[in-house]
Amino acid sequence: MEIVMEAKGPIALLHVMPDRIDASVAIQFKDRFRDLVRDWAGPVVLDLQNVVFLDSSGLGAVVAARKLLGEGRQLELSGLTPAVEKVMRLTRMNAVFPIHDTVAEALQAHGVAPAA
Template structure:
Protein backbone atom coordinates (compact mmCIF):
# COMPACT_ATOMS: atom_id res chain seq x y z
CA UNK A 1 0.00 0.00 0.00
CA UNK A 2 1.23 3.44 -0.94
CA UNK A 3 -0.44 6.81 -0.42
CA UNK A 4 0.43 9.62 -2.84
CA UNK A 5 -0.63 13.17 -1.93
CA UNK A 6 -1.19 15.97 -4.43
CA UNK A 7 -2.32 19.39 -3.19
CA UNK A 8 -4.99 21.26 -5.12
CA UNK A 9 -6.64 24.63 -4.57
CA UNK A 10 -8.60 24.19 -1.35
CA UNK A 11 -7.40 20.77 -0.35
CA UNK A 12 -5.37 17.64 -0.77
CA UNK A 13 -5.95 14.68 -3.08
CA UNK A 14 -4.61 11.37 -1.77
CA UNK A 15 -4.33 8.42 -4.13
CA UNK A 16 -4.41 4.95 -2.56
CA UNK A 17 -2.10 2.72 -4.56
CA UNK A 18 -3.11 -0.82 -3.79
CA UNK A 19 -5.78 -3.34 -4.66
CA UNK A 20 -7.28 -3.86 -1.19
CA UNK A 21 -8.14 -2.05 1.99
CA UNK A 22 -8.70 -4.81 4.51
CA UNK A 23 -7.82 -5.90 8.04
CA UNK A 24 -4.20 -6.58 7.06
CA UNK A 25 -3.57 -2.98 6.03
CA UNK A 26 -6.20 -0.90 7.85
CA UNK A 27 -3.89 0.36 10.60
CA UNK A 28 -1.13 1.30 8.14
CA UNK A 29 -3.72 3.09 6.01
CA UNK A 30 -5.02 5.12 8.99
CA UNK A 31 -1.50 5.99 10.14
CA UNK A 32 -0.44 6.98 6.64
CA UNK A 33 -3.48 9.17 6.13
CA UNK A 34 -2.94 10.85 9.50
CA UNK A 35 0.67 11.61 8.59
CA UNK A 36 -0.33 13.09 5.22
CA UNK A 37 -3.31 15.11 6.38
CA UNK A 38 -2.34 16.11 9.91
CA UNK A 39 -0.68 19.40 9.02
CA UNK A 40 -2.90 20.25 6.05
CA UNK A 41 -6.15 22.18 6.00
CA UNK A 42 -9.17 22.06 3.73
CA UNK A 43 -10.81 19.14 2.00
CA UNK A 44 -9.26 15.73 1.55
CA UNK A 45 -10.25 13.75 -1.53
CA UNK A 46 -9.33 10.08 -1.28
CA UNK A 47 -8.88 8.47 -4.70
CA UNK A 48 -9.88 4.80 -4.49
CA UNK A 49 -9.67 4.13 -8.22
CA UNK A 50 -7.21 1.24 -7.82
CA UNK A 51 -9.07 -0.47 -4.97
CA UNK A 52 -10.96 -3.56 -6.05
CA UNK A 53 -11.81 -4.88 -2.58
CA UNK A 54 -12.70 -3.35 0.78
CA UNK A 55 -13.85 -5.18 3.90
CA UNK A 56 -15.39 -3.91 7.13
CA UNK A 57 -11.97 -3.12 8.58
CA UNK A 58 -11.14 -1.03 5.53
CA UNK A 59 -14.46 0.76 5.74
CA UNK A 60 -13.85 1.38 9.44
CA UNK A 61 -10.41 2.77 8.66
CA UNK A 62 -11.89 5.26 6.17
CA UNK A 63 -14.45 6.36 8.78
CA UNK A 64 -11.64 6.72 11.34
CA UNK A 65 -9.71 8.95 8.92
CA UNK A 66 -12.81 11.10 8.50
CA UNK A 67 -13.03 11.48 12.28
CA UNK A 68 -9.30 12.25 12.56
CA UNK A 69 -9.77 15.23 10.25
CA UNK A 70 -12.10 16.86 12.76
CA UNK A 71 -15.35 18.77 12.38
CA UNK A 72 -14.03 21.59 10.18
CA UNK A 73 -12.68 19.35 7.41
CA UNK A 74 -14.27 16.94 4.96
CA UNK A 75 -13.12 13.59 3.63
CA UNK A 76 -14.53 12.97 0.18
CA UNK A 77 -14.08 9.89 -1.98
CA UNK A 78 -13.36 9.61 -5.68
CA UNK A 79 -13.06 6.98 -8.37
CA UNK A 80 -14.80 4.11 -6.61
CA UNK A 81 -14.68 0.85 -8.53
CA UNK A 82 -18.03 -0.97 -8.86
CA UNK A 83 -17.21 -3.48 -6.10
CA UNK A 84 -16.17 -0.76 -3.65
CA UNK A 85 -19.13 1.46 -4.58
CA UNK A 86 -21.41 -1.48 -3.83
CA UNK A 87 -19.98 -1.81 -0.31
CA UNK A 88 -20.60 1.89 0.30
CA UNK A 89 -24.18 1.57 -0.98
CA UNK A 90 -24.96 -1.58 1.03
CA UNK A 91 -23.65 -0.04 4.25
CA UNK A 92 -25.30 3.31 3.43
CA UNK A 93 -21.95 5.00 3.78
CA UNK A 94 -22.69 6.68 0.46
CA UNK A 95 -24.94 8.96 2.55
CA UNK A 96 -22.05 9.81 4.87
CA UNK A 97 -19.37 10.60 2.29
CA UNK A 98 -19.54 12.83 -0.73
CA UNK A 99 -18.53 10.58 -3.63
CA UNK A 100 -17.15 11.86 -6.94
CA UNK A 101 -16.51 10.05 -10.20
CA UNK A 102 -12.88 11.21 -10.17
CA UNK A 103 -10.48 13.54 -8.39
CA UNK A 104 -10.82 15.95 -11.31
CA UNK A 105 -14.59 16.00 -10.80
CA UNK A 106 -14.09 16.61 -7.06
CA UNK A 107 -11.84 19.59 -7.79
CA UNK A 108 -14.34 20.91 -10.33
CA UNK A 109 -17.21 20.46 -7.87
CA UNK A 110 -15.31 22.55 -5.32
CA UNK A 111 -15.56 25.57 -7.59
CA UNK A 112 -19.35 25.20 -7.58
CA UNK A 113 -19.74 24.70 -3.83
CA UNK A 114 -20.82 27.61 -1.62
Protein backbone atom coordinates (compact mmCIF):
# COMPACT_ATOMS: atom_id res chain seq x y z
CA MET A 1 0.00 0.00 0.00
CA GLU A 2 1.59 3.22 -1.12
CA ILE A 3 0.93 6.20 1.11
CA VAL A 4 3.26 9.16 0.75
CA MET A 5 3.77 11.48 3.72
CA GLU A 6 4.47 15.15 3.19
CA ALA A 7 5.17 17.47 6.13
CA LYS A 8 3.34 20.77 5.74
CA GLY A 9 4.29 22.83 8.76
CA PRO A 10 2.58 21.15 11.73
CA ILE A 11 0.50 18.90 9.47
CA ALA A 12 1.29 15.39 8.27
CA LEU A 13 -0.32 15.19 4.84
CA LEU A 14 -0.74 11.57 3.77
CA HIS A 15 -1.41 11.02 0.08
CA VAL A 16 -3.10 7.67 -0.60
CA MET A 17 -1.82 6.62 -4.00
CA PRO A 18 -3.88 3.51 -4.93
CA ASP A 19 -7.37 4.08 -6.28
CA ARG A 20 -8.97 1.54 -3.90
CA ILE A 21 -9.04 0.91 -0.18
CA ASP A 22 -10.77 -2.44 0.13
CA ALA A 23 -10.45 -5.80 1.87
CA SER A 24 -7.37 -6.72 -0.17
CA VAL A 25 -5.33 -3.77 1.21
CA ALA A 26 -7.05 -2.77 4.47
CA ILE A 27 -4.42 -4.35 6.73
CA GLN A 28 -1.54 -2.89 4.71
CA PHE A 29 -3.26 0.52 4.84
CA LYS A 30 -3.45 0.42 8.64
CA ASP A 31 0.15 -0.80 8.97
CA ARG A 32 1.52 1.86 6.62
CA PHE A 33 -0.54 4.60 8.30
CA ARG A 34 0.76 3.55 11.74
CA ASP A 35 4.36 3.53 10.51
CA LEU A 36 4.05 7.01 9.01
CA VAL A 37 2.42 8.76 11.98
CA ARG A 38 4.15 6.88 14.80
CA ASP A 39 6.41 9.83 15.66
CA TRP A 40 4.15 12.64 14.45
CA ALA A 41 2.48 14.72 17.16
CA GLY A 42 0.52 17.18 15.02
CA PRO A 43 -2.65 17.02 12.93
CA VAL A 44 -2.95 14.38 10.21
CA VAL A 45 -4.77 14.94 6.92
CA LEU A 46 -5.52 11.94 4.71
CA ASP A 47 -5.64 12.97 1.03
CA LEU A 48 -8.10 10.61 -0.70
CA GLN A 49 -8.32 12.35 -4.09
CA ASN A 50 -7.00 9.24 -5.89
CA VAL A 51 -9.37 6.82 -4.13
CA VAL A 52 -12.41 5.98 -6.26
CA PHE A 53 -13.53 2.89 -4.31
CA LEU A 54 -13.89 2.37 -0.56
CA ASP A 55 -15.64 -0.74 0.74
CA SER A 56 -16.62 -1.60 4.32
CA SER A 57 -13.16 -3.04 5.04
CA GLY A 58 -11.57 0.12 3.70
CA LEU A 59 -13.87 2.27 5.80
CA GLY A 60 -12.96 0.15 8.82
CA ALA A 61 -9.28 0.74 8.05
CA VAL A 62 -9.80 4.52 7.92
CA VAL A 63 -11.69 4.41 11.24
CA ALA A 64 -8.92 2.26 12.74
CA ALA A 65 -6.37 4.82 11.51
CA ARG A 66 -8.28 7.51 13.38
CA LYS A 67 -8.15 5.41 16.55
CA LEU A 68 -4.40 4.88 16.13
CA LEU A 69 -3.90 8.62 16.64
CA GLY A 70 -5.31 8.35 20.15
CA GLU A 71 -7.19 10.82 22.28
CA GLY A 72 -6.99 14.49 21.44
CA ARG A 73 -5.75 13.96 17.88
CA GLN A 74 -8.01 14.20 14.87
CA LEU A 75 -7.73 12.52 11.50
CA GLU A 76 -9.01 14.82 8.78
CA LEU A 77 -9.94 13.82 5.25
CA SER A 78 -9.56 15.76 2.03
CA GLY A 79 -10.30 15.35 -1.66
CA LEU A 80 -13.11 12.83 -1.42
CA THR A 81 -14.21 11.51 -4.79
CA PRO A 82 -18.00 11.20 -5.31
CA ALA A 83 -18.05 7.46 -4.52
CA VAL A 84 -16.04 7.87 -1.32
CA GLU A 85 -18.10 10.89 -0.28
CA LYS A 86 -21.24 8.80 -0.73
CA VAL A 87 -19.88 6.05 1.54
CA MET A 88 -18.99 8.63 4.18
CA ARG A 89 -22.42 10.24 3.98
CA LEU A 90 -24.38 6.94 4.01
CA THR A 91 -22.46 5.67 7.03
CA ARG A 92 -22.59 9.09 8.71
CA MET A 93 -18.83 9.14 8.97
CA ASN A 94 -19.02 12.66 7.55
CA ALA A 95 -20.16 13.63 11.07
CA VAL A 96 -17.12 11.89 12.62
CA PHE A 97 -14.31 13.09 10.36
CA PRO A 98 -13.57 16.71 9.48
CA ILE A 99 -13.75 16.69 5.68
CA HIS A 100 -12.14 19.27 3.40
CA ASP A 101 -12.89 19.57 -0.31
CA THR A 102 -9.21 19.97 -1.20
CA VAL A 103 -5.77 19.64 0.34
CA ALA A 104 -5.38 23.43 0.06
CA GLU A 105 -8.56 23.90 2.10
CA ALA A 106 -7.27 21.47 4.76
CA LEU A 107 -3.97 23.33 4.97
CA GLN A 108 -5.70 26.70 5.22
CA ALA A 109 -7.89 25.39 8.06
CA HIS A 110 -4.64 24.97 10.02
CA GLY A 111 -3.16 28.29 8.97
CA VAL A 112 -0.73 26.74 6.49
CA ALA A 113 -0.50 28.57 3.18
CA PRO A 114 -0.71 26.18 0.22
CA ALA A 115 2.23 26.14 -2.17
CA ALA A 116 1.93 28.65 -4.99
